[in-house]
Amino acid sequence: MGRIQLHDIRKSFGAIDVLKGIDLTIDEGELVVFVGPSGCGKSTLLRMIAGLDKPTAGRIEIDGTDVTPRSAADRGLAMVFQSYALYPHMTVRANMAFGLQNTRMPKAEIDTRIAEAAKMLEIEPLLERRPGQLSGGQRQRVAIGRAIVRRPTAFLLDEPLSNLDAELRVSMRAELSALHDRLGATMIHVTHDQVEAMTMADRIVVLRAGQVEQVDTPLNLFNRPANLFVAGFIGAPG
Numbered sequence: 001m002g003r004i005q006l007h008d009i010r011k012s013f014g015a016i017d018v019l020k021g022i023d024l025t026i027d028e029g030e031l032v033v034f035v036g037p038s039g040c041g042k043s044t045l046l047r048m049i050a051g052l053d054k055p056t057a058g059r060i061e062i063d064g065t066d067v068t069p070r071s072a073a074d075r076g077l078a079m080v081f082q083s084y085a086l087y088p089h090m091t092v093r094a095n096m097a098f099g100l101q102n103t104r105m106p107k108a109e110i111d112t113r114i115a116e117a118a119k120m121l122e123i124e125p126l127l128e129r130r131p132g133q134l135s136g137g138q139r140q141r142v143a144i145g146r147a148i149v150r151r152p153t154a155f156l157l158d159e160p161l162s163n164l165d166a167e168l169r170v171s172m173r174a175e176l177s178a179l180h181d182r183l184g185a186t187m188i189h190v191t192h193d194q195v196e197a198m199t200m201a202d203r204i205v206v207l208r209a210g211q212v213e214q215v216d217t218p219l220n221l222f223n224r225p226a227n228l229f230v231a232g233f234i235g236a237p238g
């Protein structure tokens, strides 16, 4: 579960074509990183996949089913944002439970899932605190925990580390990769940071001005960049 296929995804805002026809297959369990300069359409593309916005044209399939007409709630994916988007007045536990409460899931199951995720992310001592009492890194862990408890088919992470200081960002890269291995779920991780992409990805999708420039493993991108843009962006000798 968790194969995501994009067929000629296009998105325009008024006269501006932000996504110009994206074709891409993300395999089950893959950790794919979307990388590209600010404004190239990474967040827009992720929002289309999540179902938070509709493409102007094109089709999105999850595990062979056309989900293009479906709302975000009916796609079984979980999105994690750069800004955490935690509810400030709720405890960490309540934040993590929030997305499960209207699913008729028994409270015992909700508690079990929260305990599991908290253990995995090492945030057990923080469960009764509120977001205001947490550091940036702890908040981002909670935001990831909130996604994990939903057991989504895929995780969509939009620059989840970019609000963290440099040292924490580096250690969180490794943590996210380890978490991916452990969960075995499909992950799409968006970043504008080349090093982050190179260190985390199974495959990298290089985007530029709403188009895919190249899709390949970090090693192949480095050794065989398709063009000067990719070479320059990845930092390889072109």
Ligand code: ADP
Pocket: 013, 018, 036, 037, 038, 039, 040, 041, 042, 043, 044, 045
């Ligand atoms: P990235 O995440 O790669 O930095 P975005 O996907 O956020 O880029 O934005 C791509 C382009 O689309 C930008 O030029 C941005 O201004 C434009 N854009 C994004 N969302 C909207 C919107 N709701 N209305 C108009 N323009 C938008």
Ligand code: MG
Pocket: 042, 043, 044, 159
């Ligand atoms: Mg963005």
